[in-house]
Amino acid sequence: MYEEGSDIVTSTIKIGIIGYGNLGHGVEKAIQQNHDLELVAIFTRRSPQTIRSESNLLPISSIDAYKDRIDVMILCGASSKDLPEQGPLYAASFNTVDSFDLHSRIPEYFIAVDKAAKKAGKLSLISIGWDPGLFSLARLLFASVLPEGKSYTFWGKGVSQGHSVAIRRIPGVKQAVQYTVPVPETVEVIRQGAHMELIPRDQHLRICYVVAEDSADTKSIEKTIKEMPGYFADYDTTVHFITEDEFESKHTGMPHGGFVIRSGTTGQAHQQQIEFRLALESNPEFTASVLVAYARAVFRLHQAGEIGARTIFDIPLGYLSPDSPSALRKALL
Amino acid sequence: MYEEGSDIVTSTIKIGIIGYGNLGHGVEKAIQQNHDLELVAIFTRRSPQTIRSESNLLPISSIDAYKDRIDVMILCGASSKDLPEQGPLYAASFNTVDSFDLHSRIPEYFIAVDKAAKKAGKLSLISIGWDPGLFSLARLLFASVLPEGKSYTFWGKGVSQGHSVAIRRIPGVKQAVQYTVPVPETVEVIRQGAHMELIPRDQHLRICYVVAEDSADTKSIEKTIKEMPGYFADYDTTVHFITEDEFESKHTGMPHGGFVIRSGTTGQAHQQQIEFRLALESNPEFTASVLVAYARAVFRLHQAGEIGARTIFDIPLGYLSPDSPSALRKALL
Numbered sequence: 001m002y003e004e005g006s007d008i009v010t011s012t013i014k015i016g017i018i019g020y021g022n023l024g025h026g027v028e029k030a031i032q033q034n035h036d037l038e039l040v041a042i043f044t045r046r047s048p049q050t051i052r053s054e055s056n057l058l059p060i061s062s063i064d065a066y067k068d069r070i071d072v073m074i075l076c077g078a079s080s081k082d083l084p085e086q087g088p089l090y091a092a093s094f095n096t097v098d099s100f101d102l103h104s105r106i107p108e109y110f111i112a113v114d115k116a117a118k119k120a121g122k123l124s125l126i127s128i129g130w131d132p133g134l135f136s137l138a139r140l141l142f143a144s145v146l147p148e149g150k151s152y153t154f155w156g157k158g159v160s161q162g163h164s165v166a167i168r169r170i171p172g173v174k175q176a177v178q179y180t181v182p183v184p185e186t187v188e189v190i191r192q193g194a195h196m197e198l199i200p201r202d203q204h205l206r207i208c209y210v211v212a213e214d215s216a217d218t219k220s221i222e223k224t225i226k227e228m229p230g231y232f233a234d235y236d237t238t239v240h241f242i243t244e245d246e247f248e249s250k251h252t253g254m255p256h257g258g259f260v261i262r263s264g265t266t267g268q269a270h271q272q273q274i275e276f277r278l279a280l281e282s283n284p285e286f287t288a289s290v291l292v293a294y295a296r297a298v299f300r301l302h303q304a305g306e307i308g309a310r311t312i313f314d315i316p317l318g319y320l321s322p323d324s325p326s327a328l329r330k331a332l333l
Numbered sequence: 334m335y336e337e338g339s340d341i342v343t344s345t346i347k348i349g350i351i352g353y354g355n356l357g358h359g360v361e362k363a364i365q366q367n368h369d370l371e372l373v374a375i376f377t378r379r380s381p382q383t384i385r386s387e388s389n390l391l392p393i394s395s396i397d398a399y400k401d402r403i404d405v406m407i408l409c410g411a412s413s414k415d416l417p418e419q420g421p422l423y424a425a426s427f428n429t430v431d432s433f434d435l436h437s438r439i440p441e442y443f444i445a446v447d448k449a450a451k452k453a454g455k456l457s458l459i460s461i462g463w464d465p466g467l468f469s470l471a472r473l474l475f476a477s478v479l480p481e482g483k484s485y486t487f488w489g490k491g492v493s494q495g496h497s498v499a500i501r502r503i504p505g506v507k508q509a510v511q512y513t514v515p516v517p518e519t520v521e522v523i524r525q526g527a528h529m530e531l532i533p534r535d536q537h538l539r540i541c542y543v544v545a546e547d548s549a550d551t552k553s554i555e556k557t558i559k560e561m562p563g564y565f566a567d568y569d570t571t572v573h574f575i576t577e578d579e580f581e582s583k584h585t586g587m588p589h590g591g592f593v594i595r596s597g598t599t600g601q602a603h604q605q606q607i608e609f610r611l612a613l614e615s616n617p618e619f620t621a622s623v624l625v626a627y628a629r630a631v632f633r634l635h636q637a638g639e640i641g642a643r644t645i646f647d648i649p650l651g652y653l654s655p656d657s658p659s660a661l662r663k664a665l666l
Contacts, residue, residue, distance in 0.1 A: 029600040033480045106666050107659065127666055134474075136666045137650055141467070143665070144626040144653035145619075147366045266622050267362040270615035273590075277610065282603035286478075289599050293477040313651030313661055317470055318644075320477035326440065328646055332476070333439050333460055333469045 012038035013299045015292075016066060016094070018086065019076035020044045020051065022254070023099065026288025027074050028055055034292060036322045040070050067093050071302075072295040074098070076288075084109065091116040091124040091309070095302050097295045099129040099287055106132065106311075114309035123302040125310045128294045129287040130278060131155070135260050137312050138276035142262035146272055149264020150195045154187060154203065156180040158256025158283060166231045167208055170224050172216030175244065177251045181205040182258070183236075193263040193271050199234070206237040211247045256283035293320040345371035346632045348625075349399060349427070351419065352409035353377045353384065355587070356432065359621025360407050361388055367625060369655045373403050400426050404635075405628040407431070409621075417442065424449040424457040424642070428635050430628045432462040432620055439465065439644075447642035456635040458643045461627045462620040463611060464488070468593050470645050471609035475595035479605055482597020483528045487520060487536065489513040491589025491616060499564045500541055503557050505549030508577065510584045514538040515591070516569075526596040526604050532567070539570040544580050589616035626653040 015031055017024050020042050031039045041056045048057040073094035077086050079101045090096050091113045100109050106127055117124040127133065131153070139151055160180050167176035186202050196202075208225060212218050222239040225232055242251075259277040266272055280286045294312070297319035301310075318325055348364055350357050353375050364372045374389045381390040406427035410419050412434045423429055424446045433442050439460055450457040460466065464486070472484055489512065496511035519535050529535075541558060545551050555572045558565055575584075592610040599605055613619045627645070630652035634643075651658055 026600065033599070103666065107663050110662055132666045134478075139665045140650050140654055140661060144629075144650070145467075145622050266366070266615060266618035267359065270613075270618050272614060272619050272622075273610075273612040275608075275610040277606075277608040279606040279608075280603075281605060282599060285599035285603055286605050289478050289605075296477075311651075311658075311662055311666055313658065313666070314649045316647045316649050317473050317477070318646030321473055325644075325646065328473060329443055329644055330440050332472045333436065333465045333644055333646070 012036055013296060014038055014040045014069060014071045015295055016040050016070040016073040017042040017076055018044075018060065018063075018073060018090065019082065020046070020053070020057065021076065021078075022284035023288055023291075024076035026282070026285040027076060027291055028053075029285065030289045030292040033289075034296070034322065037292065037296065041066060063090075064093075070094060071299045072097060074291050074295055076291075084112075087124070087126065088112040088116040091122060092120045093122070095122050095298050096124040097128055097291050097298055098124075098126055099133070099291060100127045101129065101132055103132060110309050110311070118308045121307050123298050123306050123308065123310065125294055125298050125312075125315065127311055128291050130280075130290060131258075133287075133290055133312055134278070135258070135276070138260040138274075140313055142260065142264075142274045142276075146262055146264030146266070146274065148266075149262050149272075151260060151262040152190055152198070152203075153258065153260050154182040155258035156182055156204065156256065158258065158280070159254050160206075163206065163208075163231055166228060167210060167225055170221055172213050172221055173210055174213055175211035175247050177209050177247070179207045179209075181207055190261060190263070191273075193273060195263065201235055204235060206232055206235045208237065208239045209242050209247065209251050210239060211244050212241055253281065254283045256280050256286075296320060296322065345369055346629060347371055347373045347402060347404045348628055349373050349403040349406040350375040350409055351377075351393065351396075351406060351423065352415065353379070353386070353390070354409065354411075355617035356621055356624075357409035359615070359618040360409060360624055361386075362618065363622045363625040366622075367629070367655065370625065370629065374399060396423075397426075403427060404632045405430060407624050407628055409624075417445075420457070420459065421445040421449040424455060425453045426455070428455050428631050429457040430461055430624050430631055431457075431459055432466070432624060433460045434462065434465055436465060443642050443644070451641045454640050456631050456639050456641065456643065458627055458631050458645075458648065460644055461624050463613075463623060464591070466620075466623055466645055467611070468591070468609070471593040471607075472595075473646055475593065475597075475607045475609075479595055479597030479599070479607065481599075482595050482605075484593060484595040485523055485531070485536075486591065486593050487515040488591035489515055489537065489589065491591065491613070492587050493539075496539065496541075496564055499561060500543060500558055503554055505546050505554055506543055507546055508544040508580050510542050510580070512540045512542075514540055523594060523596070524606075526606060528596065534568055537568060539565055539568045541570065541572045542575050542580065542584050543572060544577050545574055586614065587616045589613050589619075629653060629655065 031037045041058050043060045045060050073096050075098035083100045113124045160178050163178035226237045257278040257280045261275040263273045297315050300319050364370045374391050376393045378393050406429050408431035416433045446457045493511050493513050500509035551574050559570045590611040590613045594608045596606045630648050633652050
C-alpha cells in the first residue's frame with residue numbers, strides 16, 4: 001500500500017501453492033485478484049514440463065530452496081490422501097493454509113500440525129474454505145449470540161464429487177454427476193422458525209445424471225445407485241440417463257452452495273433468525289478465494305509473533321482485508 | 334465449566350449494565366440465557382425505587398464501589414446523547430462493550446475510548462450489535478473473499494425509531510410507527526447477481542402507520558410526512574391512518590432485520606454470491622444478545638493482556654462461545 005506523504009512502498013506477500021488440481025488452479029486465479037499478494041511458485045508431483053501453465057511450475061523436489069522465499073504456502077492436496085502427510089510435513093518449513101475437510105479427523109490433524117508448526121516457529125491455519133470454514137464460523141457465531149435455539153446446515157444445490165465418483169464406479173456407467181439439493185418443503189418449514197429433528201431423507205435430495213454405455217442395463221444401474229449404502233440408500237434419489245453430449249454441455253461445472261440457519265428465542269419468546277447463504281458457480285474457485293484471504297491473515301499474524309496451528313475460529317476477520325484497521329473502521333463498520 | 338476429573342469450578346463472568354431502557358432490559362434477559370455470566374448490578378440515572386426490576390438496580394452515583402466487582406460493563410445508553418461522554422468515562426474504570434451506532438462518528442469515538450482504556454489498562458469494545466456489528470463483519474468478510482464484486486446492505490422489514498419519532502413530532506399526530514422495507518423488485522434483481530448503483534428510492538420503501546388526533550387534517554399530515562427532507566422525501570412513502578386500538582394491537586413491537594449480500598466473480602467470470610440475513614422479532618433483544626456474547630470475549634481478551642479500544646473486526650469468533658477451543662474444533666468446525 002502506498003500512503004500519501006510516505007516514501008515507503010510495502011512489498012507483496014509471497015505465496016506458494018502445493019498441488020495443481022482444481023483447487024490449486026483456483027488459488028492461482030484468486031491471487032491475481034489480490035494486488036498485495038504475489039504467486040512465487042506452484043509445486044507439483046507431476047512432471048512440470050507436461051503441464052501447461054503461465055505460472056512458475058516446479059517439481060515438489062525443489063521445494064527446500066524456497067524456504068526463505070515464500071511467506072505462506074497454500075496446500076491444495078486432497079484431504080484423504082495428501083494432507084494428513086503434507087500438513088505436518090510442510091508446517092515444519094513454511095507458514096501454511098489448508099482446506100482439510102474430513103470433519104471427524106480435524107482434532108487429530110490439528111494436533112499433528114500444531115506440533116510441527118510450533119517446533120518450527122511457523123503458523124499453520126487448517127480447515128479453511130466454506131465447510132469446514134465459513135459455515136463453521138456461522139455455526140459458532142449463531143450459537144453464541146442465540147444460545148437458546150437450533151442450527152441447521154443445508155448443502156446445495158451442488159455437485160458432490162464423492163457421490164459422482166461412486167456412481168462412475170458402477171459397471172456400465174461412462175460418466176455421471178450427482179447434485180445434492182435441499183428438500184424444498186423442509187427448507188420452507190425451517191425458515192418459518194420450526195425446530196425439528198431431521199433425518200438425512202428429510203433434508204437433502206440426491207439427483208443423478210448418468211451417461212450409460214450403449215450395452216448397459218439402465219434399470220440395473222438405477223437400482224444399484226438407489227440402494228448404495230452410505231451414499232444413496234438413506235435419501236430420495238432420482239436418476240436421469242442422458243446422452244454424452246448433454247452431459248458435456250450441461251453438467252461439467254462445479255456449482256455448490258447452501259446455507260446455515262438458526263432460529264432461536266430471546267426474552268419473552270421473541271423469535272430471532274440468522275442465516276448465512278452461499279450460491280457458487282464454482283466451488284473450487286470460491287474455496288480458493290477463501291484460502292487466499294486467510295493466507296494474508298496468516299502472514300500478518302505470524303509477523304505479530306503467533307506460531308502453532310489455528311482454525312478459522314482463532315482469526316480476527318480484520319486480518320483478511322488488505323486495508324488498515326482505521327480504513328476498515330471508517331468504511332465498513 | 335466443570336471438567337471431568339477436575340475439582341476446579343470456574344467462577345462466572347461478572348457483568349454490569351449502565352442504562353435501563355429497551356437495550357438494558359434486553360441485556361438483562363440475555364445474561365439469563367448464558368450460564369457462565371452473572372448480572373451483578375444495573376446502574377441508572379433515574380431513581381431506582383421508582384422502577385420495577387428483579388435485578389440489583391442502583392443509582393449511577395454508586396458505580397465507583399463496583400470497580401473491582403464487575404468484569405465487563407455493558408453500556409446501554411443512547412449513541413447520540415449518552416455514549417460520547419459515557420464511553421471514554423467508563424472505559425477509564427471498567428472493561429466495556431457498547432453499541433455506538435453513529436457510523437460517521439465511529440473513528441473519533443474509537444480514538445477517545447482507546448485513549449481512556451489504554452491509560453486505565455482496560456479493554457473496550459465499541460459499536461457492537463448488528464449494524465454496526467454483525468453486518469459490518471459480513472461486509473468485511475465478503476469484500477475480502479470476493480475482491481471483485483459489489484456489496485449491498487438492505488434493512489427491514491423493521492421499525493426505524495428515528496423515522497417514527499420524526500412523524501410523532503408533527504402536530505395532530507398522536508402515535509406513529511415507520512417500517513423500512515426493502516424494495517422487492519430491487520432485491521430480486523440483486524439476488525440474480527446484478528451490479529447496480531442504487532439511489533435511496535430504489536432500495537427501500539417507507540411505510541407509516543399513524544394515529545391522528547380527532548380534529549387533525551390527515552391530508553396535511555400525509556403531505557408533511559412525504560415531503561420531510563432527510564427522512565422521507567427521497568423515498569416512496571406510504572401513509573396509513575389507523576385507530577389507536579389497531580396501533581396498540583399490531584404496531585408496538587420492535588421487529589427488524591435485513592441482509593448484506595455480495596455478488597462477485599472468480600476465475601473465468603464464475604458468479605459467486607454470499608448473503609447474511611437477519612429476521613428479528615425484537616431488535617433490542619437481539620442487539621443485547623450480541624453485546625452479551627461479545628462481553629464474554631472482552632473478559633477473556635483482557636485476561637490475556639489486551640488493552641485499549643477494539644471493534645468487531647478485531648475479535649476472533651472463538652472467544653464468543655463458552656466452549657473450549659478443542660470442543661469447538663470437534664463440534665462445530
